[in-house]
Amino acid sequence: MNRNDYPLILQIKDVQQILGFSKSTAYEIAKTPDFPLIQINKRKIVYRDEFFSWLDSKKEQAVAFN
Numbered sequence: 001m002n003r004n005d006y007p008l009i010l011q012i013k014d015v016q017q018i019l020g021f022s023k024s025t026a027y028e029i030a031k032t033p034d035f036p037l038i039q040i041n042k043r044k045i046v047y048r049d050e051f052f053s054w055l056d057s058k059k060e061q062a063v064a065f066n
Helices: 011-019 021-029 048-065
Strands: 010-011 037-040 044-045
Touching: 010 011, 010 048, 011 021, 011 044, 011 048, 044 048
Parallel strands: none
Antiparallel strands: 010 044, 037 044
C-alpha cells in the first residue's frame, strides 16, 4: 500500500500492519516519547503524515548510525 492509501488518522492496528509487528510491540512503540501519539480518553490515534515523518526519521537515524 502507498502512504496515501491509509486513512488520515491511523489507529494502532494500522501502525501494527504498516510496521509488520505484533499488536503488543506496536503498543510499546507508541509509548516511546518521540512517537506522535494522540490519546483521547482510551483511544490512541496517530495522524498519518506525522507517523510517516516519524518513521522516515527513524530510517534516517539508522542510516546515519551505520
